[in-house]
Structures are given as structure tokens and as C-alpha cells.
Amino acid sequence: MCETHDHQHFESAGQYPAFEECVTFHGHSCPGLATGYRAALAAMQALGVARPYDEELVTVAETNACGVDAIQLVTGCTAGKGNLVIHDYGKHVFTFYAREKNKAVRILIKNREMPDRAEMDSLRKKVFAGTVNETEQKRFYGLMAEATEELLLIPQDEMLTVTEVAYNPPEKARIFQTVICPDCGEPVADAKMQTVNGKAVCATCALPKTE
Numbered sequence: 001m002c003e004t005h006d007h008q009h010f011e012s013a014g015q016y017p018a019f020e021e022c023v024t025f026h027g028h029s030c031p032g033l034a035t036g037y038r039a040a041l042a043a044m045q046a047l048g049v050a051r052p053y054d055e056e057l058v059t060v061a062e063t064n065a066c067g068v069d070a071i072q073l074v075t076g077c078t079a080g081k082g083n084l085v086i087h088d089y090g091k092h093v094f095t096f097y098a099r100e101k102n103k104a105v106r107i108l109i110k111n112r113e114m115p116d117r118a119e120m121d122s123l124r125k126k127v128f129a130g131t132v133n134e135t136e137q138k139r140f141y142g143l144m145a146e147a148t149e150e151l152l153l154i155p156q157d158e159m160l161t162v163t164e165v166a167y168n169p170p171e172k173a174r175i176f177q178t179v180i181c182p183d184c185g186e187p188v189a190d191a192k193m194q195t196v197n198g199k200a201v202c203a204t205c206a207l208p209k210t211e
């Protein structure tokens with residue numbers, strides 16, 4: 001699915017990671033990744049964050065789709081650092097909080113008319129079902145590449161809205177103590193222990209037993 005983009009993208013010049021870096025991280029180029037890339041750049045520009053990592057940012061993503069990978073790479077908000085929170089509401093909405101600036105913006109991705117969407121969707125189903133033939137497969141990846149290119153090049157206003165919102169970031173991930181689950185004997189963060197029949201066990205052991 002990877003496509004090589006050999007032309008210059010609008011403003012990746014130096015200041016922010018290039019889209020190609022996101023493709024390497026994500027594993028393929030796709031419209032979702034391009035969307036996340038544009039959202040991250042729009043947010044960082046609106047917040048006046050010159051480069052990634054030079055300021056503490058927190059991102060709340062309301063989807064867990066491909067775009068989140070571009071956001072992690074561009075903003076430095078990552079799942080492992082705890083400054084990326086995913087509430088999968090199935091919405092292309094991303095809120096970014098800049099701690100030092102005490103400022104936050106909400107990015108909403110607009111629903112755009114895509115003439116080839118129906119064809120792309122039906123081809124995608126076939127690709128995932130493994131029933132696609134060579135011509136259809138080529139067509140699918142061609143359409144995907146076109147859609148990705150377009151998303152990287154269209155003016156920002158056509159693609160998304162940026163709204164300043166109150167600075168009210170989610171709490172940072174707290175540091176957990178490690179305890180040993182009495183059932184499986186495996187180490188687990190104390191805050192994740194669950195009580196089953198009056199006994200504290202890990203989440204896996206708390207699952208209903210299937211017999």
C-alpha cells in the first residue's frame with residue numbers, strides 16, 4: 001500500500017516531520033494517515049508550537065484509526081508517554097493541549113465529498129475478504145494514493161476546522177505500584193486489580209471462566 005511521494009508537501013520543510021516519516025512509522029500511506037498529519041500540523045500551528053517535543057502537549061483523539069499514528073509522530077504525544085488519550089467515539093475529532101501556553105484547540109475533520117468513495121468502499125471490502133482480483137487491487141491502491149495526495153494538498157479550511165477551547169487537559173497517567181495477583185502469580189499495577197467474590201485479582205483472572 002506504500003506510495004512514494006516524490007514532490008514537496010506544503011509545509012513539512014524542516015519545522016515539522018515530513019509525511020514520509022509518518023508512513024515509515026505507520027507501515028503504509030493512506031488517507032487516514034494524511035488526515036492525522038494535517039490535524040497535527042494545524043494544531044501545532046494554532047498553538048504556536050514551533051517544533052515537536054519542545055513543549056509538553058497532550059492529545060485527546062476521538063478515534064483510534066490510522067491518523068493517530070501521524071499525530072503521535074508529529075506531536076510527540078504517544079500512547080507510552082501517557083500524553084495521548086484515546087476515546088474511541090468514532091469521530092474525527094482531536095483536541096490538543098499545550099501546557100506551557102495554557103491553550104487548547106479542537107480540530108474537527110470535515111466530511112468531504114469524495115466522488116470515488118462508494119467504489120473505494122466496495123473494493124476495500126473485497127481486499128479485506130481476499131476476493132479481490134489483480135485489476136481491482138491495482139484500482140483500489142490507485143484510488144487510495146490519489147485520495148491521500150489530495151488530503152495532503154488541499155487548503156486547510158477545506159479539510160478541517162480549528163476551534164480554541166478551554167484548557168482542561170485530562171489528568172496525567174498516575175504511577176502505579178506493582179502487586180502480585182494471587183490467582184496467576186503475575187505482577188500487575190495495583191490500580192488495575194479487580195474484586196471478584198471479595199478477592200482482589202488481576203483483570204485477566206477476573207474474566208468469567210469459560211468451561
Ligand SMILES: [Zn+2]
Nearest residue numbers: 030032033066
Ligand atoms: Zn493506514
Ligand SMILES: [Zn+2]
Nearest residue numbers: 181184202205
Ligand atoms: Zn491474575
